[in-house]
Amino acid sequence: MHLPDFRLETHFSKWEFRAEYHLTASDAESMPMRDLLAMGTDDQRAAFDDLWLGYTETWGAPDLRQAIAATHDELIGPSNVLCFAGASEGIFAANNVILSADSHAIVVTPNYQSHETLPAAICEVTDVSLDPDDGWSLDIDQVAAAVRPNTRLVTINFPHNPTGAILPLDRYQALIDLCRHHGIYILHDEIFNGLGPTGVEHLPFVADVYERGLSLNVMSKAYGLPGLRIGWIACQDPDVLSQMERLKHYLSICSSGPSERLTIIGLENREQILARNCAIVDENLPKWDAFFARYPDLFTWERPDG
Numbered sequence: 576m577h578l579p580d581f582r583l584e585t586h587f588s589k590w591e592f593r594a595e596y597h598l599t600a601s602d603a604e605s606m607p608m609r610d611l612l613a614m615g616t617d618d619q620r621a622a623f624d625d626l627w628l629g630y631t632e633t634w635g636a637p638d639l640r641q642a643i644a645a646t647h648d649e650l651i652g653p654s655n656v657l658c659f660a661g662a663s664e665g666i667f668a669a670n671n672v673i674l675s676a677d678s679h680a681i682v683v684t685p686n687y688q689s690h691e692t693l694p695a696a697i698c699e700v701t702d703v704s705l706d707p708d709d710g711w712s713l714d715i716d717q718v719a720a721a722v723r724p725n726t727r728l729v730t731i732n733f734p735h736n737p738t739g740a741i742l743p744l745d746r747y748q749a750l751i752d753l754c755r756h757h758g759i760y761i762l763h764d765e766i767f768n769g770l771g772p773t774g775v776e777h778l779p780f781v782a783d784v785y786e787r788g789l790s791l792n793v794m795s796k797a798y799g800l801p802g803l804r805i806g807w808i809a810c811q812d813p814d815v816l817s818q819m820e821r822l823k824h825y826l827s828i829c830s831s832g833p834s835e836r837l838t839i840i841g842l843e844n845r846e847q848i849l850a851r852n853c854a855i856v857d858e859n860l861p862k863w864d865a866f867f868a869r870y871p872d873l874f875t876w877e878r879p880d881g
Contacts (some may be wrong), residue, residue, distance in 0.1 A: 603799030711740035738878020771881030
């Protein structure tokens with residue numbers, strides 16, 4: 576596989592920690608480790624302090640997978656969760672397991688670069704663009720028109736990066752119905768699920784509502800904890816999960832033990848962390864409204880859903 580330069584991350588690599596002001600971050604405001612540890616129980620803090628620094632399980636620690644499964648409906652149990660070193664490893668694994676040279680993929684654009692370039696390095700890809708004149712929503716008829724007999728994967732991302740748009744529930748269900756009819760997998764990048772103005776309605780995780788849905792999530796974005804480098808895919812299809820687990824042996828092999836302990840604390844305090852981060856959104860959105868109102872000749876501003 577020959578991949579193009581990851582231009583977005585190359586840009587970040589050069590400037591993210593050198594620029595005086597950083598206005599391009601896509602993750603919620605992070606917190607120091609002491610604040611996260613303070614949310615844990617005495618037993619959880621002791622488990623972190625006393626942790627044996629050996630290898631961890633490739634699938635992820637059983638109690639970590641249980642904590643992840645608890646964020647889903649009852650259809651998803653710990654056996655339906657595979658952990659990764661961040662979301663990018665999951666994106667790489669999913670595309671390489673589901674797609675082959677004779678496949679076809681559909682990718683909603685704009686999107687995170689690897690969602691576009693990874694499938695394109697494997698097979699033919701059709702881009703379906705979100706419509707800025709329709710609230711950056713997705714035309715399901717355009718997706719249907721792009722489907723071919725060999726279409727294996729549709730990749731979506733809601734709340735959307737970078738627009739913040741959330742697909743209306745009826746269109747989401749229509750997309751699932753379309754993919755179910757054709758036996759197509761959906762890789763849903765759901766890393767911003769839970770983040771947005773207080774009270775916003777988020778879509779259900781695709782793994783909860785579709786038997787061929789892959790829910791990609793991570794501690795980096797909505798939780799604001801990218802330093803943990805813990806991501807995961809939840810899926811009802813055990814064969815796909817098993818193939819991705821075997822591919823992971825060529826990649827990170829396993830997660831960081833300390834990060835697994837910290838992630839459990841974060842997930843078990845999910846509501847508190849998301850409420851904190853959404854409160855920051857509530858505080859800052861009016862500032863963006865005022866800023867863009869001052870420069871209507873330079874910017875087109877559409878308030879994000881999430």
